[in-house]
Amino acid sequence: MSETNDFILDIQHVTKEFPGVVALTDVSIPVKKGTIHGICGENGAGKSTLMKILAGVYPFDSFQGRILYNGEELRFERDSIRQAIEKGIAIVYQELALIPLMTVGENIYLGREPSTSGIINWNKLYHETQGVLDEYHLSISPTAVVTNLGVGQQQIVEIAKALSESAKVLILDEPTSALTEAEVEILMGILAHLKERGVTCIYISHKVEEFFRITDSITVLRDGGVVGTLATKEASYERIISMMVGREMRERFPIGNRKPGEVILEVRNLSVDSPYQAGKRSVKDVSFSVRKGEILGIAGLMGSGRSELVTTIFGEYGQNRSGEILFEGAPVVIDSAREAMENGISLVPEDRKRMGLVVDQSILKNMSLPNLERFSGFLSINRNAELNACESMATYLAIKTPSLLALVNSLSGGNQQKVVIAKWLMSEPKVLILDEPTRGIDVGAKFEIYKLMNKLAEEGVAIVLVSSELPEILGMSDRILVMHEGECAGIVDRSDATQEKLMAMATGLLAAATSEVK
Amino acid sequence: MLATKTISITAVSKSIRTNIRTYTMIIALALIWLLFGSLTHWVFFEPRNLSNLFRQMTIVSFLAIGMVLVITTGNIDLSVGSATGLVSAVTAYLQVQIMPPILHSLFPAMAAGPLGVLNTIIAIVTALLVGLLIGLWQGTIIAFLKVPAFIVTLGGMLIFRGGVLAVTQGKTLTIYEDDFRLIAQGYVSDVAGWIVGALVIVAFVYIVFRGRQQRKEFGFKLVPFYRDLLKAVVISALVVFFIFIMNSYRGIPNPVLLMAVVAVIFTYLANNTKFGRYSYALGGNKEATRLSGINIDRVVFTVFILIGLLTGVSGIVLTGYVAAGTIGGGQNYELDAIAACVIGGTSLMGGQGTIIGAIVGSLIIASLLNGMSVMNMDVFWQYIIRGLVIIAAVYIDVMSKRNRS
Secondary structure, X not given: OOHHHHEEEEEEEXXXXXXXEEEEEEEEEEEEOOOEEEEEOOOOOOHHHHHHHHHOOOOHHHOEEEEEEOOEEOOOXXXXXXXXXXXXXXXXXXXXXXXXOOEHHHHHOOOOOOXXXXXXXXXXXXXXXXXXXXXXXXXXXXXXXXXXXXXXXXXXXXHHHHHHOOOOEEEEEOOOOOOOHHHHHHHHHHHHHHHHOOOEEEEEEOOHHHHHHHOOEEEEEEOOXXXXXXXXXXXXXXXXXXXXXXXXXXXXXXXXXXXXXXXXXXXXXXXXXXXXXXXXXXXXXXXXXXXXXXXXXXXXXXXXXXXXXXXXXXXXXXXXXXXXXXXXXXXXXXXXXXXXXXXXXXXXXXXXXXXXXXXXXXXXXXXXXXXXXXXXXXXXXXXXXXXHHHHHHHHHHOOOOOOOOOEHHHOOHHHHHHHHHHHHHOOOOOEEEEEOOOOOOOHHHHHHHHHHHHHHHHOOOEEEEEOOOHHHHHHHOOEEEEEEOOEEEEEEEHHHOOHHHHHHHHOOOOOOOOOOOO | OHHXXXXXXXXXXXXXXXXXXXXXXXXXXXXXXXXXXHHOOOHHHOHHHHHHHHHHHHHHHHHHHHHHHHHHOOOOOOOHXXXXXXXXXXXXXXXXXXXXXXXXXXXXXXXXXXXXXXXXXXXXXXXXXXXXXXXXXXXXXXXXXXXXXXXXXXXXXXXXHHHHHHHHOOOOEEOOOHHHHHHHHOEOOHHHHHHHHHHHHHHHHHHHHHHHHHHHHHOOOOOOHHHHXXXXXXXXXXXXXXXXXXXXXXXXXXXXXXXHHHHHHHHHHHHXXXXXXXXHHHHHOHHHHHHOOOOHHHHXXXXXXXXXXXXXXXXXXXXXXXXXXXXXXXXXXXXXXXXXXXXXXXXXXXXXXXXXXXXXXXXHXXXXXXXXXXXXXXXXXXXXXXXXXXXXXXHHHHHHHHHHO
């Protein structure tokens, strides 16, 4: 019994079944008080299910096994998130759960506003918010409206919210998936501070690097079961990865055999105004070119104008723009996605659920959506031709699904991403722009997408890869364009590039020195 | 032996679960019919009453068919009731006040029969034109000027009702053309009814088996032959039974046939054309659809043009049915049409909905109205019960979605 007292949270033999699937099998994880405990696993490994059990989203009688909290069994009722919070267990979700048009203070105290007989004491609310923010040295105004904050700051507000509810256990679900390097640093600082104060953290992620920076121990999940729990100081990157994927991963980036040919897309002095913020210029005077069979990486911090640059080329960002786009040597004007496609340019957008997929529709319908012209006569769609084309594309990309008629919702993140790519490959693009193609997908699926990029480039497709993960940019690109505050901070060859150099360029420290534009 | 049996049982139970929505609807309809049947000493089930019931449902069902597309694209149309009223008022006014003197002076020698036909044709074309103009007006403001559909059609509801009052001057315009009245009040002859039924069955069987043939050519998996056969047999039996019942009164009512044709056309449009596919995608995810290179403004515009045309059709049938243009024509039809869609499984969030569902939804609503009036229930109860049924339908929808997730 004395042993359990070291553990603030002791998950014992938890099994959770859904109709037709076993999401967790006999999962036991002891979490020591005051430590940061990492839980990693590929998508579909059961991380989210486990977290929902801890948070009381699934009630105590819907799974087998038990969870001890300070030696006492937790028994949450259905939809009892409130109960979990009262016990001191707080969750910061992967999808931000703040109300965009409310202020920081209103969000932090949502549902428990300081009030006298129902009337909110605003002064007290903002005063206390300031106190919470000060404690973690956060330079955010309590009266700032959440929608005006960056994603990273929003994440921090969520953490502040959890902490203001005097959480003893803080569960972070993929907290860094949308953060820039600088914001990740701030987050790591906060977590270290929390640890000093005795708060226990459960840190869920699939970015293995992060575990080595912050955690004390790591549990690896695979296919709903625990592969093992080990102390971070005894673990190695390769060991964790092989535990996650169940096999040795020798290489993170496949080696391609690319032979870049002639220039296919050239951008000259492109500038564009933000359609959302008057007077803000999102892209300033950017010039570059891509060759057939080449992978051009575009790096930069969040908000540096990477996505804006590629979306402008695709014709779907601001209309107030200047500069020239040349396709196969001839100037083209692209005002919409349709025109971009007609010119042989495809864009796989960055947020697949918001911009890439109709998640409640079948894989088939999603894949054929931009390509229906090809299967249609004057009036109707030739469904058999459609199904045929989609089947061969699904086989080409090895999309794992029992049927193309399955809903996209039912697929894992990696397979959903493949559907978005499939949708855009079917139009047989000559230039394929991939905006964050591997965000939120697991190591195995990432590797497959890298292989696919190589394969396409070898077939002569020009690829533009936008990514906030520097190792990915370095591992995959032939040349790298670095964006800094809407400008091109320079273009470097892979052979000259290092992570430090790219970071320096992205933060504006090395702008002038390397701007030898090719 | 045992293994194959369990597999087929799980396959059946799976297909039951996936079609739970359809079954709930049909079960609800059956329960409502049984309830009214027993409460009215089975008067409800007499061919005469069933014939009336199907005819009554048509006016709202045209609107519901268009409303499926409107709601599926993430919009709403609150103006269809008033718009139907306006079409009806204009059509009646034209037939009664304007056309007779004009036609007489143009064709003084023409007999009353052909003159009536001509008057009717002009009235039909005008009605469709008015519907089209309404669609153009609202579609332009919604799709291109980006005013939310809720507001535009709420405004439309008032504007078109004002139009009705202006045209009718507060009076009922009774129409006299028999040809026009027959559109809504007439029947297909028994023989013609059977011919139509035979054609439907042949077409259905042809589509099912040609589909099998094509799938075979492409090398796709086929569903077991008995399933397709069973489907064909059940549908054929339903068609035969329906025509038998209708013919044992006076035959299939004309508007019911018209409704069936319109429903088939719109089902085809929704399932087999680019426009249909774009509509559902747009309702499911507007951003993704736009980025897929689809002109979403044009899709929304087309949807409102189509519902405009359908208000034209609905207005014609309404005018023929009551043989007049009245100040209250079409009042509250928008609510019945929206309710029919929702009962029939159209998601108010957009992206989901079927035409056949809306037809069954219309039938459920019409059954309620018909049953309650056969029972001589007080009008205030009729309103209250309709309201409760709509809320219950959405509640069932919400529950079934929660269970799935």
